[in-house]
Each structure stands twice: as structure tokens, then as C-alpha cells.
Amino acid sequence: MSESSAPGSSGLRPTKQRLAVVETLDSADGFHSAQEIHELLGQRGETVGLATVYRTLQRLAEAGEIDMMRTEDGEAIYRRCSDTHHHHLVCRSCGRTVEVEGPAVERWTRSIAEQHGFADVSHTLEIFGTCPACR
Numbered sequence: 001m002s003e004s005s006a007p008g009s010s011g012l013r014p015t016k017q018r019l020a021v022v023e024t025l026d027s028a029d030g031f032h033s034a035q036e037i038h039e040l041l042g043q044r045g046e047t048v049g050l051a052t053v054y055r056t057l058q059r060l061a062e063a064g065e066i067d068m069m070r071t072e073d074g075e076a077i078y079r080r081c082s083d084t085h086h087h088h089l090v091c092r093s094c095g096r097t098v099e100v101e102g103p104a105v106e107r108w109t110r111s112i113a114e115q116h117g118f119a120d121v122s123h124t125l126e127i128f129g130t131c132p133a134c135r
Contacts, residue, residue, distance in 0.1 A: 020046040021056045031069060031077035031088075031097050071095065072128040087125040093134035100127070 024040050025032075032040070038053045057078050061068040067079050072092055087105065089098045105125055113121040 017046075017048040017052050018056045020044075020048055021053055022060070025066060025078065025080045028079070031067070031079045031090075031095065033075055033077050033095075037078070069097075069124070069126055072126075087127070089127045089129065091131035091134055092128050093130055096131045096133070 020041055021037065024037055024044065024046075028037070028040060034050065034054045034057055037057070038048065038050045041048045041053070057066065057068070057076075060066040061076075061078065065081060067081050069077055069088065069090075071077060071090060077095065077097075087100050089100050090096070105123075109121060109123050113119070
């Protein structure tokens with residue numbers, strides 16, 4: 001884990017438990033809920049309370065060090081930040097997440113913002129469906 005990805009760079013004291021949460025996110029593919037991250041920590045032999053996992057994820061998301069997305073049912077899921085802007089196709093059943101490119105969305109977003117005089121615009125896009133394995 002690099003110095004910039006340590007919880008201390010987000011204003012969090014780098015405790016053993018917080019470092020374990022970050023390391024688990026570093027090694028996990030895709031998005032995971034706080035409960036799933038808590039389970040992964042247990043599988044790795046780490047003793048971290050679920051409340052600590054929730055607080056750490058919330059603070060890392062606020063600091064922009066991890067991506068947070070809400071599933072269709074409103075559950076927050078997390079992953080380490082990607083270096084590129086992207087959109088997601090998310091399975092309603094299993095939560096499988098696929099990054100998709102959306103150049104038309106980028107153009108549309110800029111156009112709508114300009115029409116209404118908005119500047120410094122950002123957006124997120126999640127498309128929900130059912131993946132082939134869950135159909």
C-alpha cells in the first residue's frame with residue numbers, strides 16, 4: 001500500500017484495523033458492501049468490528065480515496081478508486097459490476113449543463129440489470 005493510499009492521508013489515524021480495511025479493498029475485485037468487506041477481513045484472520053468497517057469506508061469515500069456507489073436497493077458498495085472516469089452495469093441479483101464506456105453520456109452531460117448554465121459538473125451512471133449467470 002502506498003503512502004497516499006494509507007488511511008492517514010485522509011485524516012484517519014492509520015490504526016491496524018483501518019489499514020486492514022484498506023488492504024482488503026486493495027486485494028478485492030469489484031465493489032463490495034461493508035458486510036462483505038467485514039467477512040473478507042474475517043477470512044483473512046483480521047479482527048475488525050463491523051462499525052469500524054462502516055466508519056472507515058465512509059471516511060475514505062468522503063476523502064475520495066475509494067469509490068462508493070449505491071445499488072438499486074440503496075445499499076452502499078465500495079472499491080478502491082480507479083484512475084479513470086467510468087460508468088457501471090450492475091447485476092440486480094448478485095451485484096456483479098462491469099465498467100462500461102459512455103462517450104454519448106459525457107457529451108449529453110456537458111450539453112445539459114451548458115443549456116442550464118451549470119459549471120464544474122460531475123456525474124455518476126449506474127445501469128441495473130440481470131447478468132447472464134443470474135438470468
